Every structure is written in structure tokens, then in C-alpha cells.
Amino acid sequence: MPRLVLSPMPQPTDGGVCVGTLDGEPCTFHGRTATAGGREYEMKVISVDILEAVDVAAKAVFGPEWVQALALVTGLNPRTCQRDRIGRYGLPAPILRALGEAAAEPWPRVTGDMMLACARLLKTNAIGNRSGLHARHPAFAGPPVGHDVDATMHVIAQQARALVFRLVAERSEHRAPALDDDA
Structure with a gap:
């Protein structure tokens, strides 16, 4: 121990x-x-x-x-x-x-994933949505500077949840068909 x-x-x-x-x-x-x-x-x-x-x-x-x-x-x-x-x-x-x-926490790994997501969002928000070299594509830039970070995190969490649910619902369409010998 x-x-x-x-x-x-x-x-x-x-x-x-x-x-x-x-x-x-x-x-x-x-x-x-x-x-x-x-x-x-x-x-x-x-x-x-x-x-x-x-x-x-x-x-x-x-x-x-x-x-x-x-x-x-x-x-x-x-x-x-x-x-x-x-x-x-x-x-x-x-x-x-x-x-x-x-x-x-009851789900430590999920807590860690959320901590990482929060840290990335806060870092993105703090640096003015720009990398050191180029302006970033608007779709990947994160929220505009000054937006309410809590509200933004909530929106992102809802969007991520919807994406996961959609992927789970659609996964059967993307499976290979069973071969005659497997049936």
C-alpha cells in the first residue's frame, strides 16, 4: 500500500x-x-x-x-x-x-475528460482564437473571446452528446453484411 x-x-x-x-x-x-x-x-x-x-x-x-x-x-x-x-x-x-x-469521483476518467475539455476551451478562449502562426478556421476556432465560457461549455456538451447518440444510432448501417458462412 x-x-x-x-x-x-x-x-x-x-x-x-x-x-x-x-x-x-x-x-x-x-x-x-x-x-x-x-x-x-x-x-x-x-x-x-x-x-x-x-x-x-x-x-x-x-x-x-x-x-x-x-x-x-x-x-x-x-x-x-x-x-x-x-x-x-x-x-x-x-x-x-x-x-x-x-x-x-464516481467516474474519474469521465471527470478527467471533462477537465481536459474545460482546459482546452479556456485556453482557446484566452488566446483570442488564433494560433501563433495563422488565423484558425472559424469552424475549429472555439467561441469568440469574451463569450460566457459556462454557456459555451454547455452548448458544446449538448452538441457532443447529439453526435455520439447519432453515431450509436447509425452504427448498424455501417457494419459489413454477414457472409453466407457466418449465418
Whole structure:
């Protein structure tokens, strides 16, 4: 059993961030120092435990190749989210807390997909609907800058749902006919 388990926890009133449990005790970070069971741990000392806990939670939320997804939803540099870097330096406590909360959701992978969709939409909205090189095609540009992001997410979710339902309904039309020997 891992020493550190990321999970939803009551938050302290002293400004710390409780991310889960370390050796069965609530683990609260104040900056880069964790406190659990009355003991203090520098993040560097428990960074291997952090990596193991992040790997478990991030796989549940984003799948086995979680590094790029974690970078996108957190806004961190992808290099910071690499396993070797986390194993050396850890991650900020609010990110550990969010991973634990997402992994504890009834459908963690769906939660991760929605987090990615939200991050992509917010990123698109923030950059003025343009790539660094060319103006993007209007059909793929995302909502105009300044539009209500929540309303836009709702519309996109409804459109995506309609597409999936249509694909499921039409799939039988696209199946190969049974061969005489298969019948």
C-alpha cells in the first residue's frame, strides 16, 4: 500500500492544503513542507511517495499516459509534470489535492475528460482564437473571446452528446453484411 494516498479531505483553516493521507494520517502541506501525524516532511524527502500517489490518481483520471493531460489542466510546463521531475521535486499541493478529488469521483476518467475539455476551451478562449502562426478556421476556432465560457461549455456538451447518440444510432448501417458462412 502506498504511503501517500491522494483523496478528498477537510481543509485546515490555517492556510495549509490537505491532500490526503500519509501513513494513514492526514497530510497537510504548508508550502513545500508536509505535516502528517505530528511530523514534518520536506517535499523532497517524500517526493517518491508523491510520484507513486500522483501516478495512481492521474492514471485513474487521465489514463496511463497522463503527463500531457496533467500539464494541460494545471497550466504547468509539461516537463514539470514528467514522472522523473515529480519523483525529484514533487508537485504543488493544490494540484495534489485536485488529483485526489478527481480520482475519488464516481467516474474519474469521465471527470478527467471533462477537465481536459474545460482546459482546452479556456485556453482557446484566452488566446483570442488564433494560433501563433495563422488565423484558425472559424469552424475549429472555439467561441469568440469574451463569450460566457459556462454557456459555451454547455452548448458544446449538448452538441457532443447529439453526435455520439447519432453515431450509436447509425452504427448498424455501417457494419459489413454477414457472409453466407457466418449465418
